[in-house]
Amino acid sequence: MTKYSALLSIVTVAFAAANLSANAPEGYVLEWSDEFDYVGAPNPEFWTHEVGAGGWGNNEVQVYTDSLDNSRVENGNLVIEVHQVDGGRVPGYTSARLITREKAQWKYGRMEIRAKLPSETGTWPAIWMLGADRLYGNGGWPDNGEIDIMEHVGYEEDPLYLDLVGNPEVPNIHGTAHLGRTSFIRSDGGVGSNGDGDSTYLSDASTEFHTYAINWTEDLIEWEVDGIKYFSLELPTFRVPPPQPLYYYWPFDQRFFMILNVAVGGRWGGNFSTGSFPSSPYGRGIDDNGVWPQRMEVDYVRVYKKDEPPEATPVPGRILATDLDHSDGILIVQSGVPELPHNLVNIDPDDSAEFAITVPQAGAYMVHATVATPNNSRLLSLSVPDSGDSTPAIELPNTGSYDTWQSVELGEINLMEGLNTLTMTTSTGGFTIAAFDVSEGEGSVWKGLNIDAFGNAQTNSWLGQININAAPWIYSYQFEDYIFMPVALEDTFSADNQWIFIPR
Numbered sequence: 001m002t003k004y005s006a007l008l009s010i011v012t013v014a015f016a017a018a019n020l021s022a023n024a025p026e027g028y029v030l031e032w033s034d035e036f037d038y039v040g041a042p043n044p045e046f047w048t049h050e051v052g053a054g055g056w057g058n059n060e061v062q063v064y065t066d067s068l069d070n071s072r073v074e075n076g077n078l079v080i081e082v083h084q085v086d087g088g089r090v091p092g093y094t095s096a097r098l099i100t101r102e103k104a105q106w107k108y109g110r111m112e113i114r115a116k117l118p119s120e121t122g123t124w125p126a127i128w129m130l131g132a133d134r135l136y137g138n139g140g141w142p143d144n145g146e147i148d149i150m151e152h153v154g155y156e157e158d159p160l161y162l163d164l165v166g167n168p169e170v171p172n173i174h175g176t177a178h179l180g181r182t183s184f185i186r187s188d189g190g191v192g193s194n195g196d197g198d199s200t201y202l203s204d205a206s207t208e209f210h211t212y213a214i215n216w217t218e219d220l221i222e223w224e225v226d227g228i229k230y231f232s233l234e235l236p237t238f239r240v241p242p243p244q245p246l247y248y249y250w251p252f253d254q255r256f257f258m259i260l261n262v263a264v265g266g267r268w269g270g271n272f273s274t275g276s277f278p279s280s281p282y283g284r285g286i287d288d289n290g291v292w293p294q295r296m297e298v299d300y301v302r303v304y305k306k307d308e309p310p311e312a313t314p315v316p317g318r319i320l321a322t323d324l325d326h327s328d329g330i331l332i333v334q335s336g337v338p339e340l341p342h343n344l345v346n347i348d349p350d351d352s353a354e355f356a357i358t359v360p361q362a363g364a365y366m367v368h369a370t371v372a373t374p375n376n377s378r379l380l381s382l383s384v385p386d387s388g389d390s391t392p393a394i395e396l397p398n399t400g401s402y403d404t405w406q407s408v409e410l411g412e413i414n415l416m417e418g419l420n421t422l423t424m425t426t427s428t429g430g431f432t433i434a435a436f437d438v439s440e441g442e443g444s445v446w447k448g449l450n451i452d453a454f455g456n457a458q459t460n461s462w463l464g465q466i467n468i469n470a471a472p473w474i475y476s477y478q479f480e481d482y483i484f485m486p487v488a489l490e491d492t493f494s495a496d497n498q499w500i501f502i503p504r
Helices: 002-022 159-165
Strands: 028-034 062-064 071-074 077-084 093-095 097-099 109-116 123-131 146-151 173-178 183-185 191-193 196-200 210-216 220-225 228-234 256-264 294-306 317-320 331-337 340-345 352-359 363-372 378-384 394-396 406-415 418-425 432-440 473-478 481-486
Touching: 028 109, 062 256, 077 256, 093 256, 109 123, 109 146, 123 294, 146 210, 146 220, 173 210, 173 220, 173 228, 196 220, 196 228, 256 294, 363 378, 378 406, 394 406, 418 432
Parallel strands: 062 093
Antiparallel strands: 028 294, 071 077, 077 093, 077 294, 097 256, 109 210, 109 294, 123 146, 123 256, 146 173, 173 196, 183 191, 210 220, 220 228, 317 432, 331 340, 340 432, 352 418, 363 406, 363 432, 378 394, 378 418, 473 481
């Protein structure tokens, strides 16, 4: 019974994934999703709780926790639930804030979330994104951007507020981008941002599920509700003097991570205050006598990517940290070195990083890495699934600090003509990388050879003797029989003058 159940679960998951890909928007394929088809705490492989109080930069009054009371998966939905505690006195409320940083982060694509929102005055649910790699300016907000896929404030559904503004259909779904261009210095000395965005109206945002999405490319972000676009932001072609760096106008060319949360009060969520609502030390409008708990329910979070080849770095040449194509945990930060402005950090044991590269001619290429580490016995290796080749794990020198750089030879690796994926792996972590330098290898025997779909070099000739410098295996073709035999490095082999070889 157990075996059949397990098999059924695997088949069901595989079918569901295939179905999601089949239903992807035209021109996209599914890259990542959480369908919340489980029960209990949010999947720790996808989500991290940010916990604590302190206002979160907005004078919010809630305390974020990792308690199941505040965040859990049930009935096929993620539930983020706000609880009133201690009669609503400050802090008075608990909630949850979930992020994907260091677990899933994306550069461009379609982000789509189906959700139902809370409604009580004082609630401030948000589905949004922040720059994961902190590449620009102050290394934080707003220089590295913010994309608010959806924000909603509960008081916009309050009859008192609607009477005050004289409009029963106040736009209550907000999509916004925050960046250097929209920032200002607040009266308290902090940095604020008015953002660049727009709003739309939903009469049933708190009673029905709706689909909130952005389509994000290198020069355009579009906001949608239920497939209807209501705002777009383009990379500006004209910059108002005085000159500012490009990120001041468009920091949206780096990886971003997802955030789901429900705040209480704050500069926006609690901005409506009347005599009907008890005041708080923040002077913000929260209906402490309202209906609590309040919840945001999320049916799914899906990220689609364009169904096209990735941006690839040409080699021979230098592969920079910002050329990183995929890695969930590894981050990119500013290094302070002009010729190597960024480096990869947060490299832990068993982490990997993928770089898309394009190669003019198949052959062996030498790779050097610019690394820094204050640790001993740090290991790094490279592999290329396209050719099946890899380098042995190289022990990195202790450079004395994470800011003292040294170039380390990783060895030669065989690349196929065209698009390749260069994959860095480590069993140790504990180092940083600023760049890989790829140059033509010396004495390559692959140049000009045809490479089959399995990464084998077709020589179309018989060889008498072969020297294997860095490959742990050699195939032998002899008397119409294939022989697969392990060999030691740097050994020389001959067998009846009838060896054909891969690689090198």
